[in-house]
Amino acid sequence: xxxxxxxxxxxxxxxxxxxxxxxxxxxxxxxxxxxxxxxxxxxxxxxxxxxxxxxxxxxxxxxxxxxxxxxxxxxxxxxxxxxxxxxxxxxxxxxxxxxxxxxxxxxxxxxxxxxxxxxxxxxxxxxxxxxxxxxxxxxxxxxxxxxxxxxxxxxxxxxxxxxxxxxxxxxxxxxxxxxxxxxxxxxxxxxxxxxxxxxxxxxxxxxxxxxxxxxxxxxxxxxxxxxxxxxxxxxxxxxxxxxxxxxxxxxxxxxxxxxxxxxxxxxxxxxxxxxxxxxxxxxxxxxxxxxxxxxxxxxxxxxxxxxxxxxxxxxxxxxxxxxxxxxxxxx
Numbered sequence: 117x118x119x120x121x122x123x124x125x126x127x128x129x130x131x132x133x134x135x136x137x138x139x140x141x142x143x144x145x146x147x148x149x150x151x152x153x154x155x156x157x158x159x160x161x162x163x164x165x166x167x168x169x170x171x172x173x174x175x176x177x178x179x180x181x182x183x184x185x186x187x188x189x190x191x192x193x194x195x196x197x198x199x200x201x202x203x204x205x206x207x208x209x210x211x212x213x214x215x216x217x218x219x220x221x222x223x224x225x226x227x228x229x230x231x232x233x234x235x236x237x238x239x240x241x242x243x244x245x246x247x248x249x250x251x252x253x254x255x256x257x258x259x260x261x262x263x264x265x266x267x268x269x270x271x272x273x274x275x276x277x278x279x280x281x282x283x284x285x286x287x288x289x290x291x292x293x294x295x296x297x298x299x300x301x302x303x304x305x306x307x308x309x310x311x312x313x314x315x316x317x318x319x320x321x322x323x324x325x326x327x328x329x330x331x332x333x334x335x336x337x338x339x340x341x342x343x344x345x346x347x348x349x350x351x352x353x354x355x356x357x358x359x360x361x362x363x364x365x366x367x368x369x370x371x372x373x374x375x376x377x378x379x380x381x382x383x384x385x386x387x388x389x390x391x392x393x394x395x396x397x398x399x400x401x402x403x404x405x406x407x408x409x410x411x412x413x414x415x416x417x418x419x420x421x422x423x424x425x426x427x428x429x430x431x432x433x434x435x436x437x438x439x440x441x442x443x444x445x446x447x
Contacts, residue, residue, distance in 0.1 A: 267319025
């Protein structure tokens with residue numbers, strides 16, 4: 117009699133085990149694909165940091181002069197971190213620690229004057245200079261140009277010299293150049309391009325200009341606190357091109373016709389005019405709080421003082437500013 121033992125034996129449930137094996141393999145590859153790479157994390161953080169810094173520079177909140185070629189050794193660090201982080205969890209921790217250390221050094225280099233209250237690795241020296249340019253014989257007018265001098269900038273009239281003043285800074289230096297162009301004597305004051313830090317503690321330029329000859333003044337700078345007292349000057353043209361700044365200008369009545377041009381980022385602008393002159397103003401602004409005293413609107417973005425047509429002396433004001441507060445008043 118033939119017995120079929122296969123019918124009596126319990127059958128192995130293969131279908132019940134297959135999903136577990138599939139789940140185990142799925143989790144294995146899931147974690148393998150999501151393995152953290154310290155080099156990639158570090159590169160991402162550096163790119164984000166650089167993006168925020170240059171965005172602040174573009175908007176005018178910071179004035180940054182960086183030579184990116186000086187940071188080429190960071191590429192070697194990237195390669196080393198990528199190799200280390202692919203070995204084991206210990207190498208990964210060491211790689212993350214090294215990435216944070218390198219980021220700390222980069223921040224310390226950029227903010228070395230005052231990074232979390234710590235002293236700089238190489239303390240900045242203080243530069244102090246006296247400026248005095250005499251008038252040349254036969255000169256009939258003057259022009260003063262100021263480039264890339266950030267911080268506090270104060271200019272007024274009252275000297276018998278062409279230009280007289282002082283400069284003091286712990287992170288920037290200046291050069292002073294003097295030219296003769298026909299009957300015009302030109303003075304150019306330039307700030308150094310290589311800034312050791314973007315968090316300056318002190319930077320100031322104070323000038324007195326000649327009050328006798330007709331003059332032009334050109335200022336091109338970044339973030340600055342600009343104060344101009346032009347009441348004693350025969351200033352015919354004043355041009356200010358600045359970043360995020362606080363600008364205060366007091367206009368005089370020595371010139372028959374004059375022009376004031378201001379282009380700035382996020383700024384506070386105050387203009388004080390002498391009574392008796394006529395003023396015409398053209399505005400190109402962003403979100404601006406405006407206080408225009410004794411002006412009437414003549415167009416979409418144009419204004420005139422009430423006595424403009426009858427005034428014997430006139431000034432044309434052109435403003436191109438971003439998010440700002442604007443005040444124009446009389447004295």
